[in-house]
Amino acid sequence: MLSVLIMGTDSVSRANMRRNMPRTFAFLKRHPDVLDFRAFNKVADNTNPNIVASLMGLTQKELQEVCQPRKTKYDDCPLIWKNFSRAGYVTLYGEDSPLFGAFQYHRFGFVREPTDYYNRPAMLAADRLTKHNAGQQNVMGLCLGGATAISVIHKYSLMAADALRDTPYFGFFWNAGMTHQRVEWASAADEPSLQYLKALQESGVLDHTIVFFVSDHGIRFGNIRQTYAGFLEERLPYFFVFFPPWFKDRFPAAWRNLVTNTDRLVSNFDFHVTLRDILAGAFGNPSRDLPPLRHGQSLFDEIPVNRTCADATVPEHYCTCEQQSEVSLDDKILLDAANYIVSDLNKQLARFKECAQLSVQKIIRGQVGSGREKIHATSVITVVFETLPGEGMLEATVTHHKNKFELTAEISRINMYGNQSHCISDPFYQKYCYCNDLLPVSLTAME
Incomplete structure (x- = not known):
């Protein structure tokens, strides 16, 4: 043995x-x-x-x-x-x-x-x-x-x-x-x-x-x-x-x-x-x-x-064998993908009243390739973008078919979030949460 x-x-x-x-x-x-x-x-x-x-x-x-x-x-x-x-x-x-x-x-x-x-x-x-x-x-x-x-x-x-x-x-x-x-x-x-x-x-x-x-x-x-x-x-x-x-x-x-x-x-x-x-x-x-x-x-x-x-x-999100090509940061498909990802994430974060809703601040990098399903014309998009509040950098991979997006895996947080999510203890959503008590007073009053 x-x-x-x-x-x-x-x-x-x-x-x-x-x-x-x-x-x-x-x-x-x-x-x-x-x-x-x-x-x-x-x-x-x-x-x-x-x-x-x-x-x-x-x-x-x-x-x-x-x-x-x-x-x-x-x-x-x-x-x-x-x-x-x-x-x-x-x-x-x-x-x-x-x-x-x-x-x-x-x-x-x-x-x-x-x-x-x-x-x-x-x-x-x-x-x-x-x-x-x-x-x-x-x-x-x-x-x-x-x-x-x-x-x-x-x-x-x-x-x-x-x-x-x-x-x-x-x-x-x-x-x-x-x-x-x-x-x-x-x-x-x-x-x-x-x-x-x-x-x-x-x-x-x-x-x-x-x-x-x-x-x-x-x-x-x-x-x-x-x-x-x-x-x-x-x-x-x-x-x-x-x-x-x-x-x-x-x-x-x-x-x-x-x-x-x-x-x-x-x-x-x-x-x-x-x-x-x-x-x-x-x-x-x-x-x-x-x-x-x-x-x-x-x-x-x-x-x-x-x-x-x-x-x-x-x-697919973690696969290094996928063939993807860099695309221009102003390509509409990247912003559409990022907005879909944040919208989906916000629905999940809604269960935590302590967390602010996120929005896309800017696109940082994007790649597009063909999906695993060869029968249908499916694109695979990997996009890195910054969110507000908190300037969180997120990276995710989605498939795109007939104007519909779908996440292939969880969303990666690629910069440190430190104390931004101190208000919740969930180990998964801590990567994304920006606590409302950290928002400027003026923004909190507007909500």
Whole structure:
């Protein structure tokens, strides 16, 4: 039984790793047992829904149907570490930013400890007593005492791997504090990440463990996000996998498929199916005797070269394979699309009396391409625009057919909203809400 270790770092695209974590990137590229899945495409906006897809294999709508009919705890959800636990694995879960945890930020997290080892109580105390930002402003949490927060999680992972050397385990670890808010801060994660990977290698852990070294998405805010390069980077996180050195010789067919798939479109749902196959030991004849899952394909099977985002359950809004062309900012279709999006959003925001109604201030960027449905003449429009009040920058993708628009996924907020939505607690609508109590008195009186 192979152990599984997932080490994640928030908001780092593959391109940004190459740019700001060059030593870590070089180490991974040189390693003979590491595979770099270069076309890994996220499936949702932020951390939580992408991790839900990876660890549960569910879309957000399916999550609500299966275990979250309302905003509640995750205890009853089908997290894959439960499957590993039932098979005799020890399970671990650790994060460096407990207030911004993948299942905690504006959510209810867990009532019971979700895994055998769970570092949240210790990290809450550390966050309260030892956290500091080394003089930096507007970042989540760089340091815990004299160590970087990311290094604390790395050390926790190494200690667990050493203690469980003779026991199969499933470990999920996540780092957010250092990299979440500024694209350039990935550079501060370079040396800690490199030393962590070297320590893993020297410890002998890699002889019996499959290690996923991953991110959830690229940077979602800031100046770079307003460029087309930033648009792509946000959708293309890094996804590297270490295999034991003997794996390629024992399972040559599976290894050939894995290598082939490094150049194929891969999503979080494929990650989930692959974890299921690792648990089942389905390497020699992948997935044949396993029941099909709702989404995804095992990376131990060859992914078709002509795979589409629809095949990979990647919504059009997040798909980097779509062929679109830039159009003039004064093209009426962009303004019409933006007005439709804001109108639809305002209908949803109407349930929150504390939030102002929004309007389109200006168009920032727009692209138009052909839709997936080839039978009908459908256009796909991606538009970035600014709204008032609050100067929120929104990005959305809509289809356009017979003068009708339709959103393909949720609307992305691509600049920071800070305290603008302090009046509501809903984690989804906080991205869009501008609280009425922040409006100038003259505007409030006019309403």
